Amino acid sequence: xxxxxxxxxxxxxLTKEEIQLILDTAxxxxxxxxxxxxxxxxxxxxxxxxxxxxxxxxTRTSFELAAKRLSADTVNINVSTSSVQKGESLIDTGKTLExxxxxxxxxxxxxxxxxxVLARNISSHVINAGDGVHEHPxxxxxxxxxxxxxxxxxxxxxxxxxxxxxxxxxxxxxxxGLTKLGAEIVVCGPPTLIPYEIEKTGVKxxxxxxDALKDADxxxxxxxxxxxxxxNMFPSVREYSLLYGMDKEKIxxxxxxxxxxxxxxxxxxxxxxxxxxxxxxxxINEQVTNGVAIRMAVLYLLAGVH
Amino acid sequence: xxxxxxxxxxxxxxNLIDNITExxxxxxxxxxxxxxxGILTRGVYIANRIISKIKKIKKIDIPLxxxxxxxxxxxxxxxxxxxxxxxxxxxxxxxxKNIILVDDVLYxxxxxxxxxxxxxxxxxxxxILLAVLIxxxxxxxxxxxxxxxxKIQTFYTDEIQVxxxxxxxxxxxxxxxx
Numbered sequence: 001x002x003x004x005x006x007x008x009x010x011x012x013x014l015t016k017e018e019i020q021l022i023l024d025t026a027x028x029x030x031x032x033x034x035x036x037x038x039x040x041x042x043x044x045x046x047x048x049x050x051x052x053x054x055x056x057x058x059t060r061t062s063f064e065l066a067a068k069r070l071s072a073d074t075v076n077i078n079v080s081t082s083s084v085q086k087g088e089s090l091i092d093t094g095k096t097l098e099x100x101x102x103x104x105x106x107x108x109x110x111x112x113x114x115x116x117v118l119a120r121n122i123s124s125h126v127i128n129a130g131d132g133v134h135e136h137p138x139x140x141x142x143x144x145x146x147x148x149x150x151x152x153x154x155x156x157x158x159x160x161x162x163x164x165x166x167x168x169x170x171x172x173x174x175x176x177g178l179t180k181l182g183a184e185i186v187v188c189g190p191p192t193l194i195p196y197e198i199e200k201t202g203v204k205x206x207x208x209x210x211d212a213l214k215d216a217d218x219x220x221x222x223x224x225x226x227x228x229x230x231x232n233m234f235p236s237v238r239e240y241s242l243l244y245g246m247d248k249e250k251i252x253x254x255x256x257x258x259x260x261x262x263x264x265x266x267x268x269x270x271x272x273x274x275x276x277x278x279x280x281x282x283x284i285n286e287q288v289t290n291g292v293a294i295r296m297a298v299l300y301l302l303a304g305v306h
Numbered sequence: 307x308x309x310x311x312x313x314x315x316x317x318x319x320x321n322l323i324d325n326i327t328e329x330x331x332x333x334x335x336x337x338x339x340x341x342x343x344g345i346l347t348r349g350v351y352i353a354n355r356i357i358s359k360i361k362k363i364k365k366i367d368i369p370l371x372x373x374x375x376x377x378x379x380x381x382x383x384x385x386x387x388x389x390x391x392x393x394x395x396x397x398x399x400x401x402x403k404n405i406i407l408v409d410d411v412l413y414x415x416x417x418x419x420x421x422x423x424x425x426x427x428x429x430x431x432x433x434i435l436l437a438v439l440i441x442x443x444x445x446x447x448x449x450x451x452x453x454x455x456x457k458i459q460t461f462y463t464d465e466i467q468v469x470x471x472x473x474x475x476x477x478x479x480x481x482x483x484x
Contacts, residue, residue: 001388001390002387002388021390024390024391025390025391027393028374028376028377028391028392028393028394029377029391031393031394031395035427035428036429037427037428039427040377040378040424040427041377041378041423042377042378042379042382043382070377300377300382300391301388303382303383304382304388306383
Protein backbone atom coordinates (compact mmCIF):
# COMPACT_ATOMS: atom_id res chain seq x y z
CA UNK A 1 0.00 0.00 0.00
CA UNK A 2 1.33 3.43 -0.89
CA UNK A 3 0.00 6.88 -1.66
CA UNK A 4 -1.06 7.55 -5.24
CA UNK A 5 -0.16 11.21 -5.69
CA UNK A 6 3.33 12.73 -5.39
CA UNK A 7 1.77 15.66 -3.52
CA UNK A 8 -0.43 16.18 -0.51
CA UNK A 9 -2.80 18.97 -1.48
CA UNK A 10 -5.87 18.16 0.58
CA UNK A 11 -7.82 15.41 2.27
CA UNK A 12 -10.49 15.88 -0.39
CA UNK A 13 -8.25 13.96 -2.81
CA LEU A 14 -7.28 11.05 -0.54
CA THR A 15 -9.12 7.77 -0.19
CA LYS A 16 -10.16 6.38 3.17
CA GLU A 17 -7.39 3.78 2.86
CA GLU A 18 -4.73 6.40 2.15
CA ILE A 19 -5.79 8.40 5.20
CA GLN A 20 -5.64 5.28 7.35
CA LEU A 21 -2.18 4.47 6.00
CA ILE A 22 -0.90 7.90 7.04
CA LEU A 23 -2.47 7.60 10.51
CA ASP A 24 -1.04 4.09 11.01
CA THR A 25 2.43 5.14 9.88
CA ALA A 26 2.39 8.06 12.30
CA UNK A 27 2.02 5.64 15.24
CA UNK A 28 5.47 4.25 14.49
CA UNK A 29 6.96 7.74 14.31
CA UNK A 30 5.37 8.78 17.58
CA UNK A 31 7.21 5.95 19.29
CA UNK A 32 10.48 7.68 18.31
CA UNK A 33 9.68 10.65 20.53
CA UNK A 34 10.05 8.51 23.65
CA UNK A 35 13.69 7.78 22.76
CA UNK A 36 16.73 9.83 23.70
CA UNK A 37 17.76 9.99 20.02
CA UNK A 38 14.60 11.17 18.27
CA UNK A 39 15.98 10.78 14.80
CA UNK A 40 16.05 8.16 12.03
CA UNK A 41 18.08 8.19 8.80
CA UNK A 42 15.09 7.60 6.48
CA UNK A 43 15.33 10.79 4.37
CA UNK A 44 19.08 11.33 4.56
CA UNK A 45 20.23 13.39 1.60
CA UNK A 46 16.77 14.77 0.79
CA UNK A 47 16.08 18.49 0.86
CA UNK A 48 12.91 20.00 2.26
CA UNK A 49 12.11 23.63 1.50
CA UNK A 50 9.65 25.54 3.65
CA UNK A 51 7.97 28.24 1.61
CA UNK A 52 5.62 30.17 3.87
CA UNK A 53 3.83 33.17 2.42
CA UNK A 54 1.81 33.51 5.62
CA UNK A 55 2.73 33.68 9.28
CA UNK A 56 3.12 30.47 11.20
CA UNK A 57 4.88 29.21 14.30
CA UNK A 58 3.59 25.75 14.99
CA THR A 59 3.08 24.43 11.48
CA ARG A 60 6.46 25.59 10.20
CA THR A 61 8.34 24.43 13.28
CA SER A 62 6.45 21.16 13.22
CA PHE A 63 7.32 20.50 9.56
CA GLU A 64 10.93 21.50 10.13
CA LEU A 65 11.25 19.19 13.13
CA ALA A 66 9.57 16.38 11.22
CA ALA A 67 12.02 16.75 8.33
CA LYS A 68 15.01 17.00 10.67
CA ARG A 69 13.95 13.94 12.65
CA LEU A 70 13.94 12.06 9.34
CA SER A 71 17.50 13.36 8.68
CA ALA A 72 16.49 15.55 5.73
CA ASP A 73 18.10 18.95 5.20
CA THR A 74 15.73 21.89 5.60
CA VAL A 75 15.76 25.35 4.11
CA ASN A 76 13.48 28.09 5.36
CA ILE A 77 12.53 30.78 2.90
CA ASN A 78 11.66 34.07 4.43
CA VAL A 79 9.19 35.41 1.89
CA SER A 80 9.35 38.97 3.19
CA THR A 81 13.07 39.20 2.30
CA SER A 82 12.97 37.02 -0.85
CA SER A 83 12.65 37.64 -4.59
CA VAL A 84 8.89 37.42 -4.14
CA GLN A 85 9.16 41.06 -3.04
CA LYS A 86 10.71 41.84 -6.44
CA GLY A 87 7.61 40.45 -8.10
CA GLU A 88 8.68 36.86 -8.83
CA SER A 89 5.71 34.62 -9.62
CA LEU A 90 4.88 31.54 -7.57
CA ILE A 91 5.67 29.23 -10.48
CA ASP A 92 9.06 30.87 -11.07
CA THR A 93 9.93 30.61 -7.39
CA GLY A 94 8.90 26.95 -7.53
CA LYS A 95 10.96 26.27 -10.65
CA THR A 96 13.99 27.92 -9.04
CA LEU A 97 13.68 25.67 -6.00
CA GLU A 98 13.16 22.65 -8.26
CA UNK A 99 16.34 23.54 -10.16
CA UNK A 100 18.18 23.52 -6.84
CA UNK A 101 16.93 19.92 -6.47
CA UNK A 102 14.51 20.49 -3.62
CA UNK A 103 12.81 17.13 -3.06
CA UNK A 104 9.92 18.59 -1.09
CA UNK A 105 8.33 22.02 -1.10
CA UNK A 106 6.04 22.75 1.80
CA UNK A 107 3.93 25.75 1.00
CA UNK A 108 1.55 27.99 2.89
CA UNK A 109 -0.20 30.64 0.88
CA UNK A 110 -3.09 33.05 1.39
CA UNK A 111 -4.59 32.08 -1.99
CA UNK A 112 -6.71 28.92 -2.10
CA UNK A 113 -5.29 26.59 -4.73
CA UNK A 114 -1.74 28.01 -4.76
CA UNK A 115 -0.18 24.61 -3.83
CA UNK A 116 -2.11 23.00 -6.69
CA VAL A 117 -0.62 25.43 -9.21
CA LEU A 118 2.84 24.71 -7.86
CA ALA A 119 2.33 20.93 -7.87
CA ARG A 120 1.24 20.95 -11.52
CA ASN A 121 4.30 22.86 -12.63
CA ILE A 122 7.17 21.17 -10.82
CA SER A 123 8.29 17.60 -10.19
CA SER A 124 9.20 18.08 -6.50
CA HIS A 125 6.73 16.79 -3.93
CA VAL A 126 4.42 19.60 -2.84
CA ILE A 127 2.78 19.59 0.57
CA ASN A 128 0.00 22.02 1.36
CA ALA A 129 0.59 23.62 4.76
CA GLY A 130 -2.56 25.72 4.46
CA ASP A 131 -3.95 27.48 1.37
CA GLY A 132 -6.29 30.40 1.88
CA VAL A 133 -9.67 29.23 3.09
CA HIS A 134 -9.35 25.87 1.32
CA GLU A 135 -7.48 23.10 3.16
CA HIS A 136 -4.84 22.41 5.78
CA PRO A 137 -4.45 18.66 5.30
CA UNK A 138 -1.76 17.89 7.88
CA UNK A 139 -3.82 19.69 10.56
CA UNK A 140 -6.83 17.60 9.56
CA UNK A 141 -4.73 14.45 9.78
CA UNK A 142 -3.27 15.29 13.17
CA UNK A 143 -6.75 16.06 14.50
CA UNK A 144 -7.92 12.67 13.23
CA UNK A 145 -4.86 10.96 14.70
CA UNK A 146 -5.50 12.56 18.09
CA UNK A 147 -9.19 11.64 18.03
CA UNK A 148 -8.46 8.06 16.99
CA UNK A 149 -5.78 7.69 19.65
CA UNK A 150 -8.10 8.95 22.40
CA UNK A 151 -11.33 7.32 21.28
CA UNK A 152 -10.01 4.17 19.61
CA UNK A 153 -11.98 4.81 16.45
CA UNK A 154 -13.48 7.63 14.40
CA UNK A 155 -16.47 5.80 12.98
CA UNK A 156 -19.75 6.81 14.60
CA UNK A 157 -18.32 9.58 16.78
CA UNK A 158 -20.26 12.80 17.14
CA UNK A 159 -17.89 15.64 16.40
CA UNK A 160 -18.82 19.31 16.83
CA UNK A 161 -16.78 21.92 14.97
CA UNK A 162 -17.48 25.32 16.49
CA UNK A 163 -16.68 28.80 15.24
CA UNK A 164 -15.53 30.52 12.09
CA UNK A 165 -16.26 27.77 9.57
CA UNK A 166 -16.30 30.21 6.65
CA UNK A 167 -12.64 31.17 6.85
CA UNK A 168 -11.37 27.90 8.26
CA UNK A 169 -9.22 25.59 6.16
CA UNK A 170 -8.89 23.44 9.28
CA UNK A 171 -12.66 22.91 9.28
CA UNK A 172 -12.65 21.90 5.62
CA UNK A 173 -9.84 19.39 6.03
CA UNK A 174 -11.54 18.01 9.14
CA UNK A 175 -14.83 17.64 7.31
CA UNK A 176 -13.29 15.87 4.28
CA GLY A 177 -11.21 13.51 6.38
CA LEU A 178 -13.57 12.74 9.25
CA THR A 179 -16.60 12.07 7.05
CA LYS A 180 -14.52 9.65 4.96
CA LEU A 181 -13.81 7.73 8.15
CA GLY A 182 -17.46 7.66 9.17
CA ALA A 183 -17.80 10.39 11.80
CA GLU A 184 -20.98 12.37 12.29
CA ILE A 185 -20.12 16.07 12.07
CA VAL A 186 -22.04 19.09 13.29
CA VAL A 187 -20.77 22.55 12.44
CA CYS A 188 -21.88 25.52 14.46
CA GLY A 189 -21.20 29.24 14.48
CA PRO A 190 -22.81 32.60 13.76
CA PRO A 191 -24.83 32.36 10.50
CA THR A 192 -22.46 34.85 8.85
CA LEU A 193 -19.57 32.47 9.43
CA ILE A 194 -21.25 29.32 8.08
CA PRO A 195 -20.61 28.87 4.35
CA TYR A 196 -23.56 28.58 1.99
CA GLU A 197 -24.47 24.96 1.12
CA ILE A 198 -21.96 23.44 3.56
CA GLU A 199 -24.58 20.71 4.18
CA LYS A 200 -23.62 19.25 0.80
CA THR A 201 -20.36 17.97 2.32
CA GLY A 202 -22.41 15.70 4.57
CA VAL A 203 -22.36 17.75 7.77
CA LYS A 204 -25.21 18.99 9.92
CA UNK A 205 -25.50 22.71 10.58
CA UNK A 206 -26.56 24.17 13.94
CA UNK A 207 -26.78 27.80 14.88
CA UNK A 208 -27.39 27.18 18.55
CA UNK A 209 -24.26 25.95 20.24
CA UNK A 210 -26.29 23.94 22.75
CA ASP A 211 -27.70 21.75 19.97
CA ALA A 212 -24.26 21.14 18.51
CA LEU A 213 -22.68 20.20 21.82
CA LYS A 214 -25.36 17.78 22.96
CA ASP A 215 -23.77 14.35 23.46
CA ALA A 216 -20.66 15.30 21.51
CA ASP A 217 -17.66 12.96 21.75
CA UNK A 218 -15.28 15.55 20.33
CA UNK A 219 -15.35 19.35 20.17
CA UNK A 220 -13.02 21.07 17.74
CA UNK A 221 -12.92 24.77 18.52
CA UNK A 222 -11.76 27.10 15.76
CA UNK A 223 -9.92 30.33 16.16
CA UNK A 224 -11.77 33.53 15.27
CA UNK A 225 -9.68 34.62 12.29
CA UNK A 226 -9.75 38.38 12.67
CA UNK A 227 -7.08 38.73 9.95
CA UNK A 228 -9.32 37.12 7.30
CA UNK A 229 -12.55 38.89 8.18
CA UNK A 230 -13.01 41.73 5.73
CA UNK A 231 -15.89 43.27 7.60
CA ASN A 232 -17.63 42.79 10.88
CA MET A 233 -19.02 39.27 10.76
CA PHE A 234 -20.64 39.46 14.19
CA PRO A 235 -21.79 42.36 16.38
CA SER A 236 -19.05 42.18 19.01
CA VAL A 237 -16.31 39.94 20.32
CA ARG A 238 -18.07 39.97 23.67
CA GLU A 239 -21.27 38.67 22.13
CA TYR A 240 -19.40 35.98 20.20
CA SER A 241 -17.67 34.91 23.35
CA LEU A 242 -20.95 34.71 25.26
CA LEU A 243 -22.77 32.74 22.57
CA TYR A 244 -20.05 30.53 21.11
CA GLY A 245 -17.07 30.73 23.49
CA MET A 246 -16.43 27.36 25.08
CA ASP A 247 -16.73 27.47 28.85
CA LYS A 248 -17.40 25.11 31.73
CA GLU A 249 -21.19 25.43 31.51
CA LYS A 250 -21.48 24.71 27.79
CA ILE A 251 -19.12 21.72 27.97
CA UNK A 252 -21.51 20.04 30.42
CA UNK A 253 -23.89 19.35 27.53
CA UNK A 254 -21.34 17.11 25.82
CA UNK A 255 -20.43 13.58 26.88
CA UNK A 256 -18.48 13.33 30.12
CA UNK A 257 -15.36 12.04 28.38
CA UNK A 258 -15.52 14.62 25.58
CA UNK A 259 -12.16 15.73 24.19
CA UNK A 260 -11.47 19.33 23.28
CA UNK A 261 -9.34 20.20 20.26
CA UNK A 262 -8.10 23.57 19.09
CA UNK A 263 -5.72 24.04 16.15
CA UNK A 264 -4.05 27.05 17.76
CA UNK A 265 -3.10 29.77 18.19
CA UNK A 266 -5.80 30.29 20.81
CA UNK A 267 -7.59 33.54 21.54
CA UNK A 268 -7.99 32.77 25.22
CA UNK A 269 -11.17 34.29 26.60
CA UNK A 270 -12.79 34.61 23.15
CA UNK A 271 -13.48 31.19 21.60
CA UNK A 272 -12.21 29.23 24.61
CA UNK A 273 -11.75 29.98 28.29
CA UNK A 274 -8.45 29.09 29.97
CA UNK A 275 -10.41 26.86 32.31
CA UNK A 276 -11.35 24.67 29.34
CA UNK A 277 -8.13 24.86 27.36
CA UNK A 278 -6.15 23.73 30.40
CA UNK A 279 -8.70 21.13 31.60
CA UNK A 280 -8.32 17.35 31.63
CA UNK A 281 -10.60 17.12 28.59
CA UNK A 282 -8.25 19.25 26.53
CA UNK A 283 -5.88 17.47 24.15
CA ILE A 284 -4.50 20.67 22.64
CA ASN A 285 -0.88 20.02 23.58
CA GLU A 286 -1.07 16.43 22.42
CA GLN A 287 -2.27 17.69 19.04
CA VAL A 288 1.03 19.54 18.74
CA THR A 289 3.08 16.43 19.56
CA ASN A 290 1.04 14.32 17.16
CA GLY A 291 1.50 16.96 14.46
CA VAL A 292 5.19 16.18 14.20
CA ALA A 293 4.52 12.44 13.91
CA ILE A 294 1.87 13.01 11.23
CA ARG A 295 4.17 15.26 9.20
CA MET A 296 6.95 12.67 9.44
CA ALA A 297 4.54 10.04 8.15
CA VAL A 298 3.48 12.29 5.24
CA LEU A 299 7.09 13.07 4.25
CA TYR A 300 8.07 9.41 4.50
CA LEU A 301 5.10 8.12 2.50
CA LEU A 302 5.42 10.77 -0.22
CA ALA A 303 9.13 9.94 -0.58
CA GLY A 304 8.01 6.48 -1.70
CA VAL A 305 5.94 7.90 -4.59
CA HIS A 306 7.99 8.32 -7.77
CA UNK B 307 6.08 -20.16 -13.29
CA UNK B 308 7.11 -20.16 -9.65
CA UNK B 309 7.93 -23.54 -8.21
CA UNK B 310 7.39 -23.93 -4.47
CA UNK B 311 9.11 -26.67 -2.48
CA UNK B 312 8.75 -27.27 1.23
CA UNK B 313 12.31 -27.72 2.45
CA UNK B 314 11.76 -27.83 6.22
CA UNK B 315 8.79 -28.79 8.37
CA UNK B 316 7.65 -28.30 11.99
CA UNK B 317 9.93 -30.85 13.64
CA UNK B 318 13.03 -29.78 11.75
CA UNK B 319 12.37 -26.11 12.40
CA UNK B 320 11.97 -26.79 16.11
CA ASN B 321 15.28 -28.69 16.05
CA LEU B 322 17.02 -25.72 14.44
CA ILE B 323 15.65 -23.39 17.12
CA ASP B 324 16.68 -25.85 19.86
CA ASN B 325 20.20 -26.01 18.44
CA ILE B 326 20.49 -22.23 18.41
CA THR B 327 19.22 -22.11 22.01
CA GLU B 328 21.74 -24.72 23.09
CA UNK B 329 24.62 -22.84 21.49
CA UNK B 330 23.56 -19.61 23.21
CA UNK B 331 23.40 -21.37 26.59
CA UNK B 332 26.79 -23.01 26.00
CA UNK B 333 28.37 -19.63 25.36
CA UNK B 334 28.01 -19.02 29.09
CA UNK B 335 26.75 -15.47 29.13
CA UNK B 336 25.68 -14.16 32.46
CA UNK B 337 22.00 -14.85 31.81
CA UNK B 338 20.94 -11.63 33.52
CA UNK B 339 22.94 -9.66 30.95
CA UNK B 340 21.04 -11.14 28.02
CA UNK B 341 18.33 -9.35 26.06
CA UNK B 342 16.68 -10.46 22.84
CA UNK B 343 15.61 -8.20 20.01
CA GLY B 344 13.51 -9.74 17.27
CA ILE B 345 13.24 -8.09 13.87
CA LEU B 346 9.58 -7.71 12.90
CA THR B 347 7.73 -9.80 12.01
CA ARG B 348 9.02 -13.37 12.18
CA GLY B 349 12.28 -12.66 14.01
CA VAL B 350 10.15 -11.79 17.03
CA TYR B 351 8.43 -15.19 17.10
CA ILE B 352 11.71 -17.06 16.72
CA ALA B 353 13.25 -14.99 19.52
CA ASN B 354 10.23 -15.75 21.66
CA ARG B 355 10.66 -19.49 21.13
CA ILE B 356 14.34 -19.32 22.06
CA ILE B 357 13.49 -17.37 25.22
CA SER B 358 10.82 -19.89 26.25
CA LYS B 359 13.30 -22.71 25.77
CA ILE B 360 15.94 -20.96 27.89
CA LYS B 361 13.32 -20.37 30.57
CA LYS B 362 12.46 -24.06 30.62
CA ILE B 363 16.09 -25.05 31.09
CA LYS B 364 17.50 -22.21 33.18
CA LYS B 365 14.35 -20.91 34.95
CA ILE B 366 15.04 -17.30 34.10
CA ASP B 367 13.00 -14.65 32.28
CA ILE B 368 14.94 -12.97 29.52
CA PRO B 369 13.49 -9.73 28.11
CA LEU B 370 12.35 -9.48 24.49
CA UNK B 371 12.06 -6.37 22.36
CA UNK B 372 10.64 -5.94 18.89
CA UNK B 373 12.38 -3.89 16.24
CA UNK B 374 10.95 -2.33 13.10
CA UNK B 375 13.71 -1.42 10.63
CA UNK B 376 11.56 0.35 8.03
CA UNK B 377 12.89 3.83 8.75
CA UNK B 378 16.50 2.67 8.52
CA UNK B 379 16.23 1.04 5.10
CA UNK B 380 18.51 2.25 2.31
CA UNK B 381 16.15 1.49 -0.57
CA UNK B 382 13.34 4.02 -0.14
CA UNK B 383 14.08 5.32 -3.66
CA UNK B 384 14.10 1.99 -5.42
CA UNK B 385 11.40 -0.24 -4.02
CA UNK B 386 7.97 -0.41 -5.57
CA UNK B 387 6.12 -1.48 -2.50
CA UNK B 388 6.64 0.69 0.52
CA UNK B 389 6.74 -1.48 3.62
CA UNK B 390 4.15 -0.63 6.24
CA UNK B 391 5.88 0.66 9.33
CA UNK B 392 5.26 -1.16 12.58
CA UNK B 393 6.08 -0.19 16.10
CA UNK B 394 9.46 -0.70 17.71
CA UNK B 395 9.04 -1.69 21.34
CA UNK B 396 12.07 -2.47 23.43
CA UNK B 397 10.89 -2.58 27.04
CA UNK B 398 14.33 -2.87 28.64
CA UNK B 399 17.50 -0.79 28.86
CA UNK B 400 19.92 -2.09 26.23
CA UNK B 401 22.94 -0.31 27.69
CA UNK B 402 25.61 -2.79 28.83
CA LYS B 403 23.53 -5.76 27.79
CA ASN B 404 24.48 -8.69 25.60
CA ILE B 405 21.93 -8.39 22.84
CA ILE B 406 20.93 -11.33 20.69
CA LEU B 407 19.44 -9.97 17.50
CA VAL B 408 17.12 -12.46 15.85
CA ASP B 409 15.86 -12.67 12.27
CA ASP B 410 14.34 -15.46 10.20
CA VAL B 411 16.45 -15.35 7.02
CA LEU B 412 19.89 -13.85 6.44
CA TYR B 413 20.32 -12.84 2.79
CA UNK B 414 22.09 -9.67 1.60
CA UNK B 415 22.77 -8.53 5.16
CA UNK B 416 21.21 -5.14 4.55
CA UNK B 417 18.32 -5.64 6.98
CA UNK B 418 20.82 -6.51 9.68
CA UNK B 419 22.78 -3.35 8.88
CA UNK B 420 19.55 -1.36 9.37
CA UNK B 421 18.85 -3.17 12.62
CA UNK B 422 22.36 -2.46 13.93
CA UNK B 423 21.94 1.25 13.20
CA UNK B 424 18.55 1.24 14.87
CA UNK B 425 19.91 -0.48 17.98
CA UNK B 426 22.87 1.90 18.21
CA UNK B 427 20.41 4.81 18.22
CA UNK B 428 18.76 3.31 21.29
CA UNK B 429 21.87 2.94 23.40
CA UNK B 430 25.21 1.19 23.73
CA UNK B 431 24.97 -2.53 24.31
CA UNK B 432 27.99 -4.52 25.53
CA UNK B 433 27.75 -6.86 22.56
CA ILE B 434 25.35 -7.56 19.72
CA LEU B 435 25.19 -11.13 18.44
CA LEU B 436 23.19 -12.29 15.46
CA ALA B 437 20.99 -15.39 15.43
CA VAL B 438 19.20 -16.48 12.25
CA LEU B 439 17.13 -19.50 11.40
CA ILE B 440 18.33 -19.73 7.79
CA UNK B 441 21.44 -18.38 6.09
CA UNK B 442 20.80 -18.43 2.35
CA UNK B 443 24.01 -16.71 1.23
CA UNK B 444 24.49 -13.83 -1.28
CA UNK B 445 25.78 -11.28 1.21
CA UNK B 446 26.25 -7.75 -0.10
CA UNK B 447 27.91 -6.40 3.04
CA UNK B 448 30.29 -8.09 5.50
CA UNK B 449 27.83 -9.37 8.09
CA UNK B 450 27.91 -12.94 9.44
CA UNK B 451 25.69 -14.72 11.94
CA UNK B 452 26.94 -15.84 15.35
CA UNK B 453 24.21 -18.47 15.59
CA UNK B 454 22.76 -20.04 12.48
CA UNK B 455 20.12 -22.75 12.29
CA UNK B 456 20.89 -23.96 8.80
CA LYS B 457 22.77 -22.89 5.70
CA ILE B 458 20.89 -23.35 2.46
CA GLN B 459 22.30 -23.06 -1.06
CA THR B 460 20.12 -20.78 -3.18
CA PHE B 461 20.18 -18.78 -6.38
CA TYR B 462 20.07 -15.03 -6.02
CA THR B 463 16.62 -14.92 -7.61
CA ASP B 464 15.13 -17.57 -5.32
CA GLU B 465 12.90 -16.67 -2.46
CA ILE B 466 12.94 -18.31 0.97
CA GLN B 467 9.64 -18.04 2.81
CA VAL B 468 9.46 -18.79 6.51
CA UNK B 469 6.05 -19.62 7.92
CA UNK B 470 5.53 -19.85 11.66
CA UNK B 471 2.47 -21.16 13.44
CA UNK B 472 2.19 -17.96 15.54
CA UNK B 473 0.96 -16.02 12.49
CA UNK B 474 0.79 -18.47 9.62
CA UNK B 475 -1.14 -21.72 9.74
CA UNK B 476 1.85 -23.92 10.55
CA UNK B 477 5.63 -24.13 10.66
CA UNK B 478 7.13 -24.43 7.21
CA UNK B 479 10.08 -23.19 5.22
CA UNK B 480 9.55 -22.90 1.48
CA UNK B 481 12.01 -22.47 -1.36
CA UNK B 482 10.43 -20.61 -4.27
CA UNK B 483 12.21 -20.84 -7.65
CA UNK B 484 11.46 -17.94 -9.98
